[in-house]
Amino acid sequence: MKQWICVICGFIYEEANGMPDHGIAPGTRFEDLPEDWQCPECGSPKSAFEIYVG
Amino acid sequence: MSAIAAAPGRIEISGKIFNPFSQAFIREPRATWQMLLRDYPIAYHRDLSMWVVNSHELCGEMLKNNVFSPNFMEWEHAPPAKADADKNDYDRTFDKSLFTVSTRDHLKLRKLTMPAFSKPVMGKIDGKIRDLVLECFDAIGDADTFDVYEAIATKLPVRSIARMVGVPTNMEGFFHDFAVGVVLATRPNLSPKERDAAVATTLPGLAFFKEQIAQRRALPHPGDDFLGSLVGASDNGESLDDYEILSIILALITAGSDTATDLHTYAMLGLLKHPEQYAKLQQRPELMENAIIELLRHGSMGKFPFFRFATQDTEFAGQQIKKGQCILINLSAAWHDPAKYPDWDRLDIERRLDGNLVFGAGAHFCIGTYLVRVQGGLMISEFMKRYPKATLVNGDGQIDYDYKHHNARRITRLMVQTNKGA
Numbered sequence: 001m002k003q004w005i006c007v008i009c010g011f012i013y014e015e016a017n018g019m020p021d022h023g024i025a026p027g028t029r030f031e032d033l034p035e036d037w038q039c040p041e042c043g044s045p046k047s048a049f050e051i052y053v054g
Numbered sequence: 055m056s057a058i059a060a061a062p063g064r065i066e067i068s069g070k071i072f073n074p075f076s077q078a079f080i081r082e083p084r085a086t087w088q089m090l091l092r093d094y095p096i097a098y099h100r101d102l103s104m105w106v107v108n109s110h111e112l113c114g115e116m117l118k119n120n121v122f123s124p125n126f127m128e129w130e131h132a133p134p135a136k137a138d139a140d141k142n143d144y145d146r147t148f149d150k151s152l153f154t155v156s157t158r159d160h161l162k163l164r165k166l167t168m169p170a171f172s173k174p175v176m177g178k179i180d181g182k183i184r185d186l187v188l189e190c191f192d193a194i195g196d197a198d199t200f201d202v203y204e205a206i207a208t209k210l211p212v213r214s215i216a217r218m219v220g221v222p223t224n225m226e227g228f229f230h231d232f233a234v235g236v237v238l239a240t241r242p243n244l245s246p247k248e249r250d251a252a253v254a255t256t257l258p259g260l261a262f263f264k265e266q267i268a269q270r271r272a273l274p275h276p277g278d279d280f281l282g283s284l285v286g287a288s289d290n291g292e293s294l295d296d297y298e299i300l301s302i303i304l305a306l307i308t309a310g311s312d313t314a315t316d317l318h319t320y321a322m323l324g325l326l327k328h329p330e331q332y333a334k335l336q337q338r339p340e341l342m343e344n345a346i347i348e349l350l351r352h353g354s355m356g357k358f359p360f361f362r363f364a365t366q367d368t369e370f371a372g373q374q375i376k377k378g379q380c381i382l383i384n385l386s387a388a389w390h391d392p393a394k395y396p397d398w399d400r401l402d403i404e405r406r407l408d409g410n411l412v413f414g415a416g417a418h419f420c421i422g423t424y425l426v427r428v429q430g431g432l433m434i435s436e437f438m439k440r441y442p443k444a445t446l447v448n449g450d451g452q453i454d455y456d457y458k459h460h461n462a463r464r465i466t467r468l469m470v471q472t473n474k475g476a
Contacts, residue, residue, distance in 0.1 A: 007165045009419045022408075040408065042419035043118055050165070 004030045005052035009042035012052055064373060067094055069101040074357045080455050080463045083354070084399065087387035096371045103131075104361075104380040105373070110391035110411065112371050113383050118416035119370075122362035122381060124153040129363045130378030133246060143260040143300070144239065144253045151301040152418065160417060166287040166294055167302050167421070170280055176424035180432065183214045187432045191440055194472075199447055202322045202468040203315075206433060211314035214429050218280045218310075219303055220266060232259030233311040236304050241358075241460055263303055267296050280306075309422030310429075317430050319465040320353030321346065322437065323453070326446045326470065328401045335403055336438050345403035346430045347412050352401045354386040358461040360414070385411055443473040 001016040013019075013033075018026040022040060024033065030049065037046055072090060073079060079086055087108070090097075095109035107113055116122050126132055136145055148154055152163055190209055194200045212230050213223070221229045235255030238244065244252065267285060270276040276285035284299045294302070325332040325345075335345050360383040364375045375381065388411055390398040395405075413420035420426070437444070447469035454467035 005168065007161065007168050008417060009413075009423060010168055010171060041423075042413070043114070043409075043415040044417065044419070048161075 002030065003052040004049040006039040006042060006044055006048050007050055008044045008048050009039060011039050011041035013049065065094065065097045067097045067099050067106065072099065072106065077457050080357060080457055083463065084390060087390050090387050091391050096373055104382050105375060106382045106384055108384045108387040110388040110394035113385055113388040114411055114415050116362060116381065116383055117414055120157055121365055121368050123365050124362055124418055126363065127154065128365050128378060129380055142257060143264065144256050146297045147260060147300040147304060150297040152305050162292060163298060165289055166292065167284065169287065170283045171421050171424065176428050179218065179425065179428050183217055183429065184432060186210060186213045186217060187436050191436050196474060197472060199469055199471050202470055203319050203466050207315045207318040210318060210429065210433060212311045215307060215310045219306065220279065220281050229259065231255055233307045236307050237312045238460055260300060263300055264296060267299055305421055309420055310425055314426060314429060316355035316462050316464060317350065317426060318433055319468050320355050321349045321430055321434060322470065323451060323468055324349040324353050324401055326444060331401055331403050336442055339435065341403050342431045342434065343427050344407065346427055347407050347410060348401065348403050348405050350412050351389040351410060354389050355462050356386040357463050359383060359385040441472045445471045445473060447471050
């Protein structure tokens with residue numbers, strides 16, 4: 001499972017955790033998030049995310 | 055929305071409807087914000103010569119729309135661009151700033167600087183500024199009463215930023231003047247003379263940091279601190295030049311020093327005015343991050359929050375905005391929009407804040423957002439630990455304001471009763 005970081009605000013999406021509060025089940029791959037999904041922190045589009053190696 | 059339906063064409067307001075400079079507004083803005091939200095989600099302000107956008111929905115849309123740029127040089131009344139040979143360090147830094155560069159270069163800057171600002175790195179800042187927080191509280195000691203503004207808000211933000219960027223403590227005054235000049239220099243509501251004066255105050259500070267950068271570049275390894283991570287940043291062969299690094303330092307100062315002054319006063323005002331919320335946060339410190347965002351939302355310290363400039367003629371929310379016009383994105387009002395927050399006037403540190411605009415939205419989302427949370431969290435935690443039964447003196451904290459502050463409803467006195475022996 002990978003981690004993805006929003007290069008605008010630094011929010012990190014962890015595929016293993018998902019975002020159950022936002023209806024995204026644990027284990028949901030970043031690629032499988034809807035195309036119009038936005039960063040929950042800053043509202044940036046998916047294209048603002050990159051793989052994050054912590 | 056009745057004003058839009060009843061009056062096709064440009065909706066206009068004047069200083070009689072919205073005067074952000076009036077003392078009455080600065081003391082108690084909420085009725086004005088509610089009137090603007092109800093009757094003027096967007097309107098052209100004749101006296102300020104700018105658009106004012108108030109509703110949460112429209113503010114969010116505008117922040118995410120790249121037609122509306124934060125680049126002040128897009129403004130119809132911007133000073134003429136200088137010839138390259140006439141540019142000073144401020145001009146050259148400004149040319150590379152996050153608010154000035156193209157969308158593509160902006161993304162490059164954010165990518166290269168994100169490691170220095172990300173949540174994991176900011177979490178480590180905790181250990182680096184903790185002693186500064188303790189120092190402020192140690193100086194208060196066992197006083198029965200103290201002024202949050204004087205004892206904490208004027209000291210902690212500027213000292214924290216100075217520590218982050220490696221400015222020695224004995225240069226605090228120098229650094230403070232630099233920070234205020236940096237924040238002032240791009241405000242559209244300044245005369246050319248005032249702007250020139252503000253720019254002049256930034257030049258010694260820029261020279262100081264240029265020297266610091268040069269010293270780091272001369273080292274075999276630039277260091278792991280904030281400045282070192284900027285000097286050493288690279289991504290696919292790209293790195294930051296001196297003026298790009300200076301522009302990031304300026305962004306940090308803008309985000310973290312003058313503006314953060316209000317974080318401390320408004321956070322404590324909000325908590326002590328709502329003792330049940332103060333007690334809840336003491337019992338449930340895990341709510342801290344949410345509490346800080348909610349305190350910022352509820353306190354809404356902005357007088358003149360954010361500006362954008364139209365880069366082309368555009369229809370927006372039924373209004374015709376002309377290229378070069380200035381737009382005030384009135385986030386202070388938006389954070390009290392009943393359409394987004396039906397109970398907008400209630401402070402609730404457990405509030406779900408999904409989709410909030412407290413740190414803006416879109417490409418220019420506040421770069422210092424995690425720093426704010428770390429610094430605010432450290433201060434509030436220590437405050438609660440030392441003064442768990444604190445109250446506002448006379449129930450109102452004997453608040454005073456700096457009515458002439460350039461963009462904030464700046465509180466300059468907030469008296470607290472410590473109730474240490476209670």
